[in-house]
Amino acid sequence: MTEARDWEQLVHPDEAVVVLGSLHAFVQDVRLDRSKVRSVQVVLDGKAHHAPFFDPWGERGLISLAHHPMKPNVVYAATSTGLLKVDLQQQGAVDFMIPNLRDVHELTMIGDTLWIASTQGDEAVAFDIHQERVSERVNLAMYGSTAKVTATPEDDEDARQQDEGRELVVDERDVVDKFHCNQVFEGFEGDRYALVHYVMGNQLRVTQLARRVARKVLRRQANGGVINLTTGRTIPLNLKGPHTVRKVRGEYWICDSANSQVNIYDPEWNLKERIPSKGWVRGADVSERLGLYYLGISEFRRRYLAVNPTIQQTPNMVQAVSMETKTPVGELALSGIEQVTAVYVVPREVGLAMVELR
Numbered sequence: 529m530t531e532a533r534d535w536e537q538l539v540h541p542d543e544a545v546v547v548l549g550s551l552h553a554f555v556q557d558v559r560l561d562r563s564k565v566r567s568v569q570v571v572l573d574g575k576a577h578h579a580p581f582f583d584p585w586g587e588r589g590l591i592s593l594a595h596h597p598m599k600p601n602v603v604y605a606a607t608s609t610g611l612l613k614v615d616l617q618q619q620g621a622v623d624f625m626i627p628n629l630r631d632v633h634e635l636t637m638i639g640d641t642l643w644i645a646s647t648q649g650d651e652a653v654a655f656d657i658h659q660e661r662v663s664e665r666v667n668l669a670m671y672g673s674t675a676k677v678t679a680t681p682e683d684d685e686d687a688r689q690q691d692e693g694r695e696l697v698v699d700e701r702d703v704v705d706k707f708h709c710n711q712v713f714e715g716f717e718g719d720r721y722a723l724v725h726y727v728m729g730n731q732l733r734v735t736q737l738a739r740r741v742a743r744k745v746l747r748r749q750a751n752g753g754v755i756n757l758t759t760g761r762t763i764p765l766n767l768k769g770p771h772t773v774r775k776v777r778g779e780y781w782i783c784d785s786a787n788s789q790v791n792i793y794d795p796e797w798n799l800k801e802r803i804p805s806k807g808w809v810r811g812a813d814v815s816e817r818l819g820l821y822y823l824g825i826s827e828f829r830r831r832y833l834a835v836n837p838t839i840q841q842t843p844n845m846v847q848a849v850s851m852e853t854k855t856p857v858g859e860l861a862l863s864g865i866e867q868v869t870a871v872y873v874v875p876r877e878v879g880l881a882m883v884e885l886r
Contacts (some may be wrong), residue, residue, distance in 0.1 A: 536574035538848045540817045544879025545571040546872045547824060547846050549865025550589030550812070550841050553608075553631070558866065566864030570879040571846065576862060580687045581885035585612070594635035594642055596657060596790070600878060604642055604657070606632045608640045611644060611655065616881040626662060629653065634711035634870070638720070643712035645722070652712045652722055652757065654819065668707045668722065669729075671755050671762060716795045719758035723773050723782070727753040727764045753783075754797070763797050771810040772870075776821065776851060783809040783823070790823065790849075801853050807842040811828045811871035820848045820857070825870030844868055 546570045552558050567589035568579035582590055585608030594604045601617040609629050613622045631648035641663065645654040654664035661861050665666055708725035715721050728751065752767030768786035779800065780793040790803040790812070801863075811824030844865055848858040862868070 534858055535848075535860055536572075536573060538818070538820065539572055540815055542875050542876050543572075543815055543817065544876050545813070545815075545822050545881065546879060547571065547576065547591045547862060548872075549844065549862060549870060550586070550591065550594065550867060550868040550869050551839045552866045553588065560864075560866050563695075564709060564864060565866075568882060569862060569864075570883050571860060572876060573878055576860060577883045578864070579885065581882070584623045586610070589865070590789060590869070591632055592635045593872055594637045595874070595878070596637055596640070599657075602639075603878070603882070604635060606635050608632050611635075611642075614885075616878065616885065619885055624655070624660065626653070626655070629789055630659075633709070635713060636713050638712075638714045638777075643720075647709055650707050650760065652709060666757060668709055668724070668755065670758065670762060671707075671757075684879065707755075710771050710826075711773055713758045713775075715756070716775065716778070719756050722757055723753075723770055723775075724751045724755055725767075725769060727751050727762045757782075759832055763861075764794070765791070765797065766793065766801070769808075772812045772824075774812050775812060776814055781812065781821065782885065783812060785809050801854065803849065805847065805856075808867070811868050813871050813873040814851070815873050819851045821851050822871050822873065824852045824871045826867040846871060873874050 549567055551560060551562060551565060553676050566578050567585065568582040569576040569583065570579055573760045579620060587606065588608060590605055591608055592606045595602060601615060603614045603616060605612045605614055608631055611624045611626050612628065628649060629646050633647045636643045640657055642655040642657055644655060646653050646785060650668045652666040652668065653662060656663040700805040705731040706726065709722045711723040713721055713723065721841065727870060751764050752770045753765035755762050767782065767784045771783045773780055773782050778795065782791050784791045785808050788805050788807060790805060790809060791799060792801040794800055805825060807825040808828055809823055809825055813822050825847055827844055828841060844862045844867065845859050846858050847863065848859050849855065
């Protein structure tokens with residue numbers, strides 16, 4: 529484990545790395561008391577600083593953040609069921625009380641629209657930040673049966689080889705959501721995409737899945753990928769439990785969470801490279817100034833270890849990876865959380881303001 533003092537060189541003096549964390553979603557995984565959760569931690573000056581203002585928010589903690597480049601003093605924050613606006617200058621917060629947000633994952637700012645991944649509702653929700661209202665709700669069900677699927681024989685064979693002899697643990701929520709949308713994002717060509725666990729929807733019958741969930745193990749080929757919400761094209765990428773797409777120097781970098789790796793794709797979604805990592809990878813952002821990719825890594829849940837004792841357990845941490853060499857250059861362990869939910873690079877003054885909120 530890299531010493532904390534080394535992180536003085538791993539975060540640019542004009543930047544801060546914000547790491548969000550929470551409790552696990554299911555009670556059988558939870559071991560930390562909710563009052564002990566340190567949901568927002570800001571890495572600067574060589575260590576992680578606690579931002580206590582955000583501690584009470586959400587049933588489990590904060591899930592994601594977003595900001596508009598023209599509004600540096602405003603941060604949008606999501607709990608699993610709500611969206612809030614934080615004024616860092618006035619030190620106040622507003623809950624927009626948006627109905628029917630369920631198991632929110634990533635927030636993504638595209639232009640003046642904040643896109644919310646309402647995961648358990650199988651929805652992509654658009655929020656107009658100027659009018660401060662929901663402007664669109666996209667139900668992913670419209671893509672499951674009519675979308676054109678693009679896959680290559682090489683992709684299918686690669687998935688088959690990866691999946692042989694392996695077990696994938698699934699959550700009970702798979703019975704509820706069909707696509708498990710984790711993020712809405714803009715592609716290099718300007719189209720809008722959704723990152724999902726199941727590109728054609730989870731086709732398993734509920735009764736069949738329920739029996740398998742009871743055993744906590746599901747053997748099946750991964751079909752995580754992206755759906756082009758603009759054209760309807762569906763692109764399977766053979767991902768298992770994917771999270772967090774970032775555009776990095778003309779490439780898409782995606783956390784292939786259950787496989788403990790980051791997959792790198794060209795703009796046409798051809799796989800170029802894989803970066804192995806530790807634990808469950810989720811949450812990432814980029815410092816172009818230092819050429820670093822910051823990656824959130826979570827401990828595997830109790831159920832995962834019970835099913836597969838060969839999994840190598842790692843602490844919750846943020847890892848710095850060189851974008852040039854694709855190798856880790858530093859790790860910083862985190863306390864007060866059960867899982868990392870998101871990672872962001874922000875201006876230093878924004879990170880400091882978050883720590884100093886009262």
